[in-house]
Amino acid sequence: MRVSQNTFLILLAALALSWSTACGSASTRSDDMSQATESGGTSNVNAIAEFEKAVEVWEAGGEGRNAEVKDLLEKALKEDRRFGKAWFNLGVILEMEGDLEAAREAYEKAAEFAPKLGEAYVNIGMLEMERGERDEAWDYFQRAIEVQPYNPAAHNNIAVMLREREEYAEAVNHARRSLAGDSQNTRAYGNLARIYFDRGNHQVARLVMFNAIQIDENDPDLYNILGHIELVRNDVTSAIAYFQKTLEVDPEHVPAKMNLGAIILNVRDYERAIELFESVLALEPENKEAIIAIGVARRGLGDLEGARQAYERVLELEPENALVQFNLGVLEHEHLAQNAQLGGDVEAPDPDDMVGQMDWTIGNLENAISHYEKSLEHYNNFLHYEGGEYVEERDDVSKRIEQVQQIIDMTREQIPMLVEQRDMIAAELAQAEAAAAAEAAASEEQAQDAPPAEEGQGEESAPVEESP
Known part of the structure; x- marks a missing residue:
């Protein structure tokens, strides 16, 4: 069974709110006479005032006050509809609320009115990633670094995609450019570590992560990455310690829970794994x-x-989940079929009932074949659904299919022989019963034909003791 241990990093969106504005003259003119800048700011005093109120509300309440923040951003846009950073942050709020279509429209407005605001292209790229449109996402990330040569998120996302293509040298370059744009970006450090990790430079990857922890010792993802590295280095004890450290920092860190659960499952501590x-x-x-x-x-x-x-x-x-098809195949093949063959599905008859015992055995084999056939169906579904993702499992499943088919063929060959034996036993038992019945009938007839015995004939008298 393969339990995914999650990737080190996800592709990074510029989802943190970008609040700075380009403040200038004290103009009060509205959107018909916009003072917006190409980088997303504005010099419209009223727009800035509403924007700053949105900042205060966000910093005070975070996502819990999204509605208020959104209302204030919309007011800022009424003052200057070309206010790029207001559009961008409105898009962030909408994305948090799950309205991806409206969020994209807001990001596109931000890119239209603030063509040098790289974050807008990054977030549109991330939405493309969500849709599975990786080529389009790549184009947006490239656009972001064209307008902002050291945009950290764009470079890091490009580095992730290059790493996936195994273009490691160029991936390292972009990860370093991401750090040049933001030297405190622990996400970029994590991605750089993953690149070295994939290249087999595990020790270098560890050192990169130790540097990242010096920057932010409260970033749970960093400990989770270190846990992965230690696993590959076969230091399971250290891996467990890092995953546990991740959960100390963030008790709801799902990847660390999954990773720790996978280790516990592998050592067959099933109850704790389930927890x-x-x-x-x-x-x-x-x-x-x-x-x-x-x-x-x-x-x-x-x-x-x-x-x-x-x-x-x-x-x-x-x-069409391939992994569950694999596990259903294993369940039918290695467990349910074997249980059926051993009689787990049907209660055994009286041990003295030889024909019943034979019928029971034949029925068990037929039930086992049914489970084996279901396992073949699941294994073939796995091969159909997995799409090249599970290379090792694919080879294993192909061998399993061959093995199960051989078992089915052998079992089917056994059944006619068992049926023949059952019929022979049944015939022998029937003959024996018929012979016993005939003998009993003959004995009864002979008893009926015999003359009645005379009174006292054939009786023995009891011995009489003489008196002394």
């Missing part, structure tokens, strides 16, 4: 990897029905 993965579902109820891991743990505990329910829950969320 961790359940805690993930309390935060992310539709986390498919956590649900699959719970299914694997329940299978390890022998709770096969609980495992099946977990896997089917994933299929409700994603019918």
